[in-house]
Amino acid sequence: METRLPNVVVLRWGHRHSRDLRLTSHVCLVGRAFGVSSIILADTIDKRVKETVGAVSERWGGRMTMEMGTPWKEAIKEWKRKGGTVCHLTMYGENIESSDVLERVRKTGKDVMVVIGAAKVPGEIFNLADFNIAIGNQPHSECAALAIFLDRFFNGKELCLEFKDARVKIIPQKHGKNIVTK
Amino acid sequence: METRLPNVVVLRWGHRHSRDLRLTSHVCLVGRAFGVSSIILADTIDKRVKETVGAVSERWGGRMTMEMGTPWKEAIKEWKRKGGTVCHLTMYGENIESSDVLERVRKTGKDVMVVIGAAKVPGEIFNLADFNIAIGNQPHSECAALAIFLDRFFNGKELCLEFKDARVKIIPQKHGKNIVTK
Numbered sequence: 001m002e003t004r005l006p007n008v009v010v011l012r013w014g015h016r017h018s019r020d021l022r023l024t025s026h027v028c029l030v031g032r033a034f035g036v037s038s039i040i041l042a043d044t045i046d047k048r049v050k051e052t053v054g055a056v057s058e059r060w061g062g063r064m065t066m067e068m069g070t071p072w073k074e075a076i077k078e079w080k081r082k083g084g085t086v087c088h089l090t091m092y093g094e095n096i097e098s099s100d101v102l103e104r105v106r107k108t109g110k111d112v113m114v115v116i117g118a119a120k121v122p123g124e125i126f127n128l129a130d131f132n133i134a135i136g137n138q139p140h141s142e143c144a145a146l147a148i149f150l151d152r153f154f155n156g157k158e159l160c161l162e163f164k165d166a167r168v169k170i171i172p173q174k175h176g177k178n179i180v181t182k
Numbered sequence: 183m184e185t186r187l188p189n190v191v192v193l194r195w196g197h198r199h200s201r202d203l204r205l206t207s208h209v210c211l212v213g214r215a216f217g218v219s220s221i222i223l224a225d226t227i228d229k230r231v232k233e234t235v236g237a238v239s240e241r242w243g244g245r246m247t248m249e250m251g252t253p254w255k256e257a258i259k260e261w262k263r264k265g266g267t268v269c270h271l272t273m274y275g276e277n278i279e280s281s282d283v284l285e286r287v288r289k290t291g292k293d294v295m296v297v298i299g300a301a302k303v304p305g306e307i308f309n310l311a312d313f314n315i316a317i318g319n320q321p322h323s324e325c326a327a328l329a330i331f332l333d334r335f336f337n338g339k340e341l342c343l344e345f346k347d348a349r350v351k352i353i354p355q356k357h358g359k360n361i362v363t364k
Contacts, residue, residue, distance in 0.1 A: 026322070026323035092354070136341035138343070144328070172316055172319055173274055177308070
């Protein structure tokens with residue numbers, strides 16, 4: 001049986017072709033593996049990202065959709081219009097560990113859009129976001145930040161997700177590999 | 183006052199120049215930000231990674247050292263000889279959420295080397311590792327895997343680290359940016 005998680009979408013801001021290809025792909029793979037329902041690659045179209053993620057989903061399953069090219073401001077405003085809340089991950093925000101920000105996000109009871117930037121994001125994002133959340137107030141990685149945010153928001157349940165439409169499945173081992181075809 | 187965390191080093195296996203530059207840099211930045219004491223870039227030397235991490239450490243502080251070029255097997259064996267334990271992060275391993283593997287790592291009371299691969303790792307690593315740990319049994323990202331492992335191993339304390347030698351410091355904000363020079 002599939003675990004049910006709250007509905008989360010990710011908006012990737014500022015993806016730069018070539019330069020960000022692998023990082024954005026990793027971000028998308030984290031989204032897929034952790035049960036995010038949709039990734040929006042804002043303002044740009046990069047088929048190679050879609051191919052990478054598509055190939056993994058084809059084999060490992062999952063229903064995450066990918067949307068590309070939507071202008072970021074439109075995507076955020078549309079999300080809020082539909083009643084969702086927006087969490088922007090930034091090292092300048094409220095610390096997820098030392099503040100009650102995650103609790104306040106939960107209390108909204110709303111579906112969540114997580115915004116992560118590649119390059120420096122426009123100041124306007126800080127204002128449009130309902131929550132600016134720091135996964136620590138140090139520079140590191142948006143891929144790491146997204147992973148920790150989701151791990152905490154989903155209470156670790158995302159690490160046990162099983163995808164009905166997967167062709168293969170790993171049987172966890174202390175040593176070695178065990179992968180079965182379904 | 184600086185928070186004291188257990189001693190963790192990271193061994194990055196299989197770094198490929200150019201292709202992995204940004205991912206490896208992100209991995210190193212996660213290590214620095216989260217209080218890892220040392221990163222070993224095994225079997226290869228990539229000055230650009232060192233420069234990126236060095237520039238961040240120069241401004242944001244931290245004492246993480248970087249070692250490059252050490253043959254991976256030697257580094258792992260030397261770590262074990264000195265009494266450390268080795269945790270290899272792999273999607274084939276014991277699930278960190280659904281098993282007691284993290285508890286067993288803690289119980290060793292030993293310093294921890296975290297091994298993460300870029301490309302497919304040699305089977306021998308699975309045997310040399312004391313623990314093969316899956317941050318979920320799905321393919322995603324070694325950067326995400328490292329971040330979640332450290333967040334759980336350090337019980338979230340790594341997100342509040344302050345570095346004595348930092349030149350700048352962020353004051354967390356609900357909206358906007360506040361960065362002070364120390």
